[in-house]
Amino acid sequence: MNTQIIKIDEENIDMEMIRKAGEIIRLGGLVAFPTETVYGLGGDALNADSSRKIYAAKGRPSDNPLIVHIANLEALFSIARTIPAVTFKLAERYWPGPLTMIFEKTDKVPSQTTGGLETVAVRMPSDRIARALIEASGGYIAAPSTNRSGRPSPTVAKYVIEDLDGRVDMIIDGGEARLGLESTIVDLTGEKPVILRPGYITKEMLEEILGSVEMDRTAFEENTSQPPKAPGMKYRHYAPRGNLTIVEGELEQVRNFINRELRNSEDQGSRTGVIATDETAGSYRASSIKSVGRRKDEVQIARRLFRILREFDDEGIEVIYSESFEGRGVGQAVMNRLLKAAGHQVIHLEKGSNSE
Ligand code: AMP
Ligand code: MG
Numbered sequence: 362m363n364t365q366i367i368k369i370d371e372e373n374i375d376m377e378m379i380r381k382a383g384e385i386i387r388l389g390g391l392v393a394f395p396t397e398t399v400y401g402l403g404g405d406a407l408n409a410d411s412s413r414k415i416y417a418a419k420g421r422p423s424d425n426p427l428i429v430h431i432a433n434l435e436a437l438f439s440i441a442r443t444i445p446a447v448t449f450k451l452a453e454r455y456w457p458g459p460l461t462m463i464f465e466k467t468d469k470v471p472s473q474t475t476g477g478l479e480t481v482a483v484r485m486p487s488d489r490i491a492r493a494l495i496e497a498s499g500g501y502i503a504a505p506s507t508n509r510s511g512r513p514s515p516t517v518a519k520y521v522i523e524d525l526d527g528r529v530d531m532i533i534d535g536g537e538a539r540l541g542l543e544s545t546i547v548d549l550t551g552e553k554p555v556i557l558r559p560g561y562i563t564k565e566m567l568e569e570i571l572g573s574v575e576m577d578r579t580a581f582e583e584n585t586s587q588p589p590k591a592p593g594m595k596y597r598h599y600a601p602r603g604n605l606t607i608v609e610g611e612l613e614q615v616r617n618f619i620n621r622e623l624r625n626s627e628d629q630g631s632r633t634g635v636i637a638t639d640e641t642a643g644s645y646r647a648s649s650i651k652s653v654g655r656r657k658d659e660v661q662i663a664r665r666l667f668r669i670l671r672e673f674d675d676e677g678i679e680v681i682y683s684e685s686f687e688g689r690g691v692g693q694a695v696m697n698r699l700l701k702a703a704g705h706q707v708i709h710l711e712k713g714s715n716s717e
Contacts, residue, residue, distance in 0.1 A: 364525070368534045368535075371490050382498070391404045395488055397486060399541065406429040415505065418528040426475045426478055428461050442467045460544055463481070464481055511598060513671050516537060540663065540664060542666070544560050545558065546560070554567065554571045554575070627647075627648070636651055640656050641684065662695050
């Protein structure tokens with residue numbers, strides 16, 4: 362398949378291009394496009410064939426449901442069968458934005474889009490290119506992250522092209538994703554709201570509106586006997602090609618430990634990488650040292666994490682160590698992704714233990 366690659370400026374949107382892209386989706390084709398979270402691989406959410414094509418292009422297991430993207434609240438009424446009252450409060454505050462809500466679906470949504478589930482995940486993105494495209498394509502775009510299944514989600518078009526060139530009809534390059542982390546997913550179909558995937562909209566932010574909110578345990582634990590409620594969270598995910606290990610403990614100890622391990626790996630001929638912070642980056646010795654930003658700035662860390670993982674792949678890094686980050690607020694989403702990227706490989710250094 363010949364993939365058309367175009368650039369669109371969010372500040373000055375070329376509506377003729379958007380019309381063309383919308384036409385592709387209406388006719389059952391696929392268009393990769395930017396959103397404020399990560400890039401999405403879009404097809405007509407109400408067309409079973411389009412959803413099948415999305416799974417095929419992404420190499421995604423077809424029991425892993427897609428999020429339906431809408432551009433206005435009215436669109437929700439034809440795809441959600443029951444809409445709890447809190448939806449409108451959440452929508453007023455966080456839509457358009459990085460929040461996905463789960464509802465019971467209507468028959469308009471084919472089961473191919475929802476991975477066979479009777480529920481549908483819905484989000485209204487804030488990115489202007491995304492919104493214009495949704496409107497131009499009929500109002501409902503099913504769009505998972507554009508990464509080939511298992512790899513870190515693309516936050517810049519370069520990685521979208523790497524994963525999808527020749528597999529979709531069009532790729533829209535709209536620059537770097539503002540947030541860089543997938544949406545928070547909250548399930549509103551049960552007795553209590555449950556966060557299935559943490560994100561930029563934090564548990565605390567949701568609790569301001571919903572009262573108490575639960576976090577699906579499988580977001581942070583490995584091998585819990587219960588399967589994750591978001592089917593996608595059970596798959597190996599976000600992983601770089603190199604072997605990634607997270608090291609937890611007092612910063613000084615962590616630094617010493619990582620440096621020693623890096624030395625060993627380099628001695629064995631491996632190319633090494635470190636995920637550090639502005640405060641610590643200067644104190645490591647590795648083939649590639651990358652700072653996610655200031656330690657306290659979780660929003661910045663969230664924005665950079667996926668890109669850094671992909672850059673290590675570009676550089677052929679084989680062994681990667683990462684510092685651990687504060688698991689509060691947006692940091693909770695950062696640690697959720699980092700743990701999955703590392704396949705839950707974590708080394709915990711006891712306080713005061715001799716790590717040198
Ligand atoms: P992505 O498409 O890459 O952003 O991932 C979407 C995530 O949403 C996956 O983890 C899916 O399993 C989850 N998801 C989508 N629809 C549903 C649904 N109806 N119920 C539970 N999880 C869902
Ligand atoms: Mg994804």
